[in-house]
Amino acid sequence: MSPEHSDQVDESPLIAAIDLGSNSFHLIVARLDHGELRPVERLGDKVQLAAGLDQDDNLTEEAIERGLACLRKLAQYCAGMPANRIRAVGTNTLRKANNSQSFVQRAEKILGHPVDIIAGREEARLIYLGVAHTQSDDSGRQLVVDIGGGSTEFIIGERFEPQILESLHMGCVTWTNRYFGDGRLTAKQFDEAYYCARLELIHIERAYRDHGWDYATGSSGSIKAVYNILSERGEDAITRKGLTTLKNELLAFKKISRISFPGLRPDRTSIFPGGLAILCALFDSLKIERMGFSEGALREGLLYDMAGRSNHEDVRQRTLVALQKRYHVNTEFSDRVLQNLNHLLGTAKTSWQLDDEDCELVRSAAMVHEVGMDISHTQFHRHGAYIISNADLLGFTKRQQQNLSMLVRGHRRSLPMQSLYQLPRNECRRLLKLIILLRLAILLSHTRSTSKELGYTFTLSGLNITFTFPEGWIEKNPLTSADFEQESSTIARAGYRLNLV
Numbered sequence: 001m002s003p004e005h006s007d008q009v010d011e012s013p014l015i016a017a018i019d020l021g022s023n024s025f026h027l028i029v030a031r032l033d034h035g036e037l038r039p040v041e042r043l044g045d046k047v048q049l050a051a052g053l054d055q056d057d058n059l060t061e062e063a064i065e066r067g068l069a070c071l072r073k074l075a076q077y078c079a080g081m082p083a084n085r086i087r088a089v090g091t092n093t094l095r096k097a098n099n100s101q102s103f104v105q106r107a108e109k110i111l112g113h114p115v116d117i118i119a120g121r122e123e124a125r126l127i128y129l130g131v132a133h134t135q136s137d138d139s140g141r142q143l144v145v146d147i148g149g150g151s152t153e154f155i156i157g158e159r160f161e162p163q164i165l166e167s168l169h170m171g172c173v174t175w176t177n178r179y180f181g182d183g184r185l186t187a188k189q190f191d192e193a194y195y196c197a198r199l200e201l202i203h204i205e206r207a208y209r210d211h212g213w214d215y216a217t218g219s220s221g222s223i224k225a226v227y228n229i230l231s232e233r234g235e236d237a238i239t240r241k242g243l244t245t246l247k248n249e250l251l252a253f254k255k256i257s258r259i260s261f262p263g264l265r266p267d268r269t270s271i272f273p274g275g276l277a278i279l280c281a282l283f284d285s286l287k288i289e290r291m292g293f294s295e296g297a298l299r300e301g302l303l304y305d306m307a308g309r310s311n312h313e314d315v316r317q318r319t320l321v322a323l324q325k326r327y328h329v330n331t332e333f334s335d336r337v338l339q340n341l342n343h344l345l346g347t348a349k350t351s352w353q354l355d356d357e358d359c360e361l362v363r364s365a366a367m368v369h370e371v372g373m374d375i376s377h378t379q380f381h382r383h384g385a386y387i388i389s390n391a392d393l394l395g396f397t398k399r400q401q402q403n404l405s406m407l408v409r410g411h412r413r414s415l416p417m418q419s420l421y422q423l424p425r426n427e428c429r430r431l432l433k434l435i436i437l438l439r440l441a442i443l444l445s446h447t448r449s450t451s452k453e454l455g456y457t458f459t460l461s462g463l464n465i466t467f468t469f470p471e472g473w474i475e476k477n478p479l480t481s482a483d484f485e486q487e488s489s490t491i492a493r494a495g496y497r498l499n500l501v
Helices: 063-080 091-094 100-111 120-133 172-179 187-211 223-232 240-251 266-287 300-306 315-326 331-351 355-367 380-390 399-409 418-419 423-443 478-492
Strands: 015-020 024-033 034-047 086-090 115-116 143-145 150-158 161-168 215-217 291-292 459-460 464-468 496-501
Touching: 015 063, 015 300, 024 300, 034 063, 034 172, 034 240, 034 300, 063 100, 063 418, 086 100, 086 300, 086 355, 100 115, 100 399, 115 399, 120 143, 120 161, 120 215, 120 380, 120 399, 120 423, 143 223, 143 266, 150 187, 150 266, 161 187, 172 187, 172 266, 215 223, 215 355, 223 240, 223 266, 223 291, 240 266, 240 496, 266 300, 300 459, 315 355, 331 355, 331 459, 355 399, 399 418, 418 423, 423 478, 478 496
Parallel strands: 015 086, 086 115, 143 215, 215 291, 464 496
Antiparallel strands: 015 024, 024 034, 143 150, 150 161, 459 464
């Protein structure tokens, strides 16, 4: 652990981000001051979670304990912080591990805060955000590359807006273990690591080269290690010539245990060969001539995302609108559902003790609950749930994405009680309430009217849900009355009572 303290005395809010990476776990604490983030604490530990995956892609207990031991040290810096001011995310190894949820549950008990496993493209978006905010505001299009312990992210963007995002399953820990696992350094081993990385890059190289960029920037440990070594030699960037020289010097050591370069931290020597092989491959594959370095990366991106400095409208909103367009959602109807839902939330937020995140989640579901219709009108709620569960939804964590899928699945027909019961009790109850609110908002929207036009009042008391309509309205709308009667029978199976007055 290497804390960096600040003498800053300030009462402005602190926010924190924890990156549970495949190689290291890191915490950054920053102060939000007039819209600017000023780091006041950085802590990190080498955990090498990726090295703890067994043949069946399960984390060994030894690797889990290394991670938890690190989190116990970080936990004291998180104690007492409000939930909306700290975010912890897991990356590639936790995405890959079959038993990642077991680790996450133990980690959350230690931290006292949720741990979200984020998708590869969401990791790429946050990395780009961190790089963009910690560099000068240069004009032009840039390529950002981040070689992590288990994955490598590639982003092309301009200013704060990413345009292409990809995450490939190759990293400095996995590559070193796979190709240099015996501790030796030979030209044959390096070539195998290099060409395997080139094969991974085939999937993206044409699209990236066709899109183009004006300058390239690297971030995080492996690229930082190469950059620091070359800086010690008076170079101000990573170049193809510098990489070739470095590769030849590396192979001259013959064994990983002998690696020593001015500028290379001792704790990075054991994973340096894999990272260098990947970097050489991507320089050749993408025809990069020169690459700068940025101190900003995933952790900084998390902070800026929390601080709301993502420059334009909310990323999640853009993602949902894109889904609506891609799957030809009837936005006139979804807007009506959203209006009725907001009216219900005015009462339910207090009565059912829903937080802002709950409300945003069910609003998101209202926007995209009909995406499955583009596949088939039969069982479209199931098709929609599948789409939501498996799509790359930028701005959403894996947990949020799965919960959103659950809401879409439950918005019509029978309630997905069997799936809900598999969740922790509090989450099950919370999602059930959100599903019921979504179903009621959709039911009310079948009249092609909004809550204001319908003129009803909505009250909640425990498990009792009551709608009071103007006198004579129910008799004049027998179809809606029948809908309510059927819905009453459905939600009664979950213990709720729906009353019409």
